[in-house]
Amino acid sequence: MHFAQLPTVDAAAVPSDGFLLDVREDDEWAAGHAEGALHLPMGQVVLRLDELTEAVADGRQVHVVCRVGGRSAQVAQYLIAQGLDAVNVEGGMLGWEAAGRPLVSESGDQPFVL
Known part of the structure; x- marks a missing residue:
């Protein structure tokens, strides 16, 4: 499958009860992530x-998200190959933040996208 054929969804369109898989690294996750997301680097x-x-x-x-969409596109492609219904969140967590979607942090500090 080529990335051009990869199913994508805009961050603003991810259902509030949707399953969100965050594939960023631990430090990125700790700085700020979507509440309820599953963190799996x-x-x-x-x-x-x-x-x-x-x-x-x-x-x-499975709505797969990273910082801007590159890593999540690779993971979504892999998950689809494994038979899962996966989509790449276009724009990643930067798109999530820009869409005004809520963020939480592990530290309790003001969350942000690293």
Whole structure:
């Protein structure tokens, strides 16, 4: 599959009850992320695929997000190849923040996209 054919969704269009998979690194996650998202750094996706598959066993669509959309596009492509219903969140967490979607941080400090 070529990235041009990869299903994408605008950050503003991700359902509030949608399943969001954040594939950024630990420091990026700690600085600011969407509440309720599952954090699974890109390098751990293959190793932890069973955990992810179990989390969406109800057939929910996986909205994959990173900072701007590059890493998440690769992960979404991989997940689709594994038979999951995955879409790339266009614009990543920067798009999420720009759309006015809420962020939380691990530290309790003002969340931001790193």
